[in-house]
Amino acid sequence: MNSIQLRNNQGLLIGWIETVHDGRKQIRDSKGTLLGWYDAYADKTTCAKTGRWFGTGEQLTALL
Structure with a gap:
């Protein structure tokens, strides 16, 4: 399983995509x-x- 960390401009972890x-x-x-x-x-x-549809294409970061 691959994982990408998402950090804000201060370097704090706000989430990740796996x-x-x-x-x-x-x-x-x-x-x-x-x-x-x-x-x-x-x-x-x-x-x-x-389970609700959010959008077409990869829009994962919009869910943060």
Whole structure:
């Protein structure tokens, strides 16, 4: 599982994006709470943690 840390301009960790099975990407906040996911292979949409459609394309950082 690959992980990319997201930090603010002061260097504080605000979240991370991790690639899980089948290329699906998940975004988590600094506490580890799942905020949403992006599936590049199935439908190329971003969904919030509630399962609600958020947008087309990878828009994970907008969920922070």
